[in-house]
Amino acid sequence: MIALAIAFGLVEGCPLPQPGYERPWQRGYVAVLRPVQAALLAPVAWVPRDLRFSQRWALFQVGSRERFRLVVEGRARADGAWTVLYRAGDPAHRAYAELLEYRRVHGAWNPTDRAAPGYTRFAAWLTARVLAERPELDAVRVSHERILADQGEVASLGERWFQYTRLREAP
């Protein structure tokens, strides 16, 4: 039983690139191995699916310089000006920092080269909460500022990705 568990774990954890992330030189062997892997795991496919297990582990798969920085902004009713409420790593803008930086919440908005799967639901919830708590605002937006993080220096690339804006509904 233990030998079987280890064998299934090794098959499931085989370091194949994620679908859509194969490099050209990998496509040939991945196209062969992936269906074989699926067939071998078929009898126990319910275990990783239902109990949320996997033997594929990744911690900082890439350590590139191009990264993102979360920004939450609110637009004042009075003058229509946008104000930064929270910006990651910015001590002058720390609204909702404890909530946003808690690891489970972090997982909902921390992007790689694409937004987290639940990012839109998260942004909808956060913007609704901010509007409910700050009646002086008539709009809230969440976005990711593209930055270059290079050995101690952070520089903005001037781009905003994954932007989500919520307007306060008229009464």
Next chain:
Amino acid sequence: MTRAWRAWVALWDRREDATALALVRIAVALVLLCDFTLVWRLDLAAALWAAPPDGYAAPYDGWAASWLGRGPGAADALWLAATIALAAIAVGALTPVACAVFLLVSAQLAHTGPDGDRGIDMMLRLAVGILALSRCNARWSVDAAVLRRLGRPLPREVPAWPRYLLMAQLVWIYWSAGMNKSGAEWGPLGGFAALGNILTDPHFARFDPGWITAAHPLLRLATAATMAFELTAPIYLVLHHFAATPERGGRLRRLASRLHLRWLWLGTGAAFHLGIALTMTMGIFPWGMLALYPALLLPRDLRRLGAEPSANSARVTPRPRS
């Protein structure tokens, strides 16, 4: 082939003192309890695990949704069930049941809040699953105290295979993480710049990254050391085997012992995680990984550290055949 199979069966049939498993049980439960307490303090249960608009949970219809619905009350109920199960695991009360409850509830929480279920959560869920099948409650537990009172004490020596599985799991995690590091910055082609870049990331850096420029050479070395540590992880199984069987002699075994290679690897891992805890905001990740480290230790290591009661109970023995 038969001899190899017999050796394999004998390996997994060994028994040893329950101290290592008890330490893992308590440490894992305490790490997770701290995390679930933080969920309560930040009032995040509904946000993480209730359907919109109360939260941002994924549209998953599991048994929990069928029984409890998908509102804030269901989220609170699942949080409470997980927390009670963890408290029971920590004190060793109805341990196998508590482990099973946590495993099932945690899986439901993972389905409804998949983005909040990080790698460390999956790892600790796996660990709890292994502990559910072990005798981790044979020491330092309510179960052991109650059974002793009832005149049915739990045996001092327990099956060693759960500790071996936890050890193998930890080794695999490191090796898999190393193999999946695909960015050039983790290697010479990227100048071993990965850690410097990550520690500059405003989402992960605990301190202002100004110090990184001065520490750049050291961080390059640390990046290389991280890769070496992860990719050589399977060697720890060999070192553990050497240390467990000193009587067999051999040049490699003696060299590994003289150079203290096993402790070097363990110390590097511990330093790696303590460094993460000090310099990065990674939540329970470093502590969760360290919670499994007792599984890497031999019974005699724990005896030297004062955690084991006596030399006799620390003996690794095969299970007596009836």
